[in-house]
Amino acid sequence: MNTKPTTLAQLSNKKIDNLLALEKITLKDLEGVxxxxxxxxxxxxTKILAKLTGxxxxxxxxxxxxxxxxxxxxDIWEYNHAVISTVIxxxxxxxxxxxxxSTIAEETGLSRPTIDKHLIAYRQHPEFIAEMEQFKLMSNxxxxxVFKYASNGDIRAARLYFEMVGTLNKQPAGTVVNAQNNYIQINNTILSQEKLKQLSDEQLTQIENIVTKKEYRLSETVASQMLLRS
Structure with missing residues (x-):
């Protein structure tokens, strides 16, 4: 009967239990492990941690x-961030x-100090910074x-597109920039990007309807001219 492996396993398990019984496990405690x-x-x-709360x-x-x-x-930070974000x-x-x-603590099983610490310092955590870089990667x-919708005549998408491009093209303070203005000129009236931002949704809808009808009439005119030439 082979009892030696079992004895060694028992000794090993006892060593692990003794380590877990310590008030704090240090690197020195792992010498000889x-x-x-x-x-x-x-x-x-890991199994013990999964059962604990607060x-x-x-x-x-x-x-x-x-x-x-x-x-x-x-991994622990990511878990805390995920459960806190989901509950909120x-x-x-x-x-x-x-x-x-208190509600977040009750729903997540995390302690109030852990939640306080996470909410205060999460923006400086390397994992959060890496996560934001992933979102920036998808911005293009x-x-x-957005550009596809704007190209199809969606004025709101066009306004959002201008705002996004403006944000992406912002220069650090002290940098001299030769600005390029985006605007629409109708006779002597100029609709700049800034003026478009100040218009209400109703006004933007009216402009969109006018532009759409204008494009439709223009296409009819071109078609008529082609027919007359043929």
Missing amino acids: SDPERRRLANKA TARDNFLEKIEQVMPGHAKN SNYMHKHGVMPGK QILVN
Whole structure:
């Protein structure tokens, strides 16, 4: 009967349990712990963390903080960010107001201190900055789609397109820029980008209708001229 592997496994499990029983696990505590044992420790810590909420979760994270790899800390931040964002979004859609921190804590299982810390400092976190860079990467595709609608005569899309292009082309303070103005001139009247922004939706709709009818009549005129020439 082969009992040696079982005995070694029991000793290994006891070592892991002893580590988890410490008030705080340090790198020095992991000296003499083999790689397989470290993996088992990580797996067990993950399972424990998944069952904890509130202050108990914070305390356990503080216990293992010194021995957590960097990617694990980023995973925890991403999880916190996702659940907080989801709760805020769902609550605002349902009630039309921002939820209080007590509500966020109740819905997410996170502690109030964790929520406070996340809401205050999330903009400086590297994961948030990386996330924003991903959104910026997609801005060109959004701009292309807006341009398609604007090209088809959608005045609102045209106004949004001008605003987006203006934002993308903003220069740092102190930079001299030779500005290029986008405008429409009808006889002696000039409709600049700035003036279009000041118009109401009703006024923009009227202009859109006029332009659409103008294009339609122009196409009829061109067709008639082609028929007369043929």
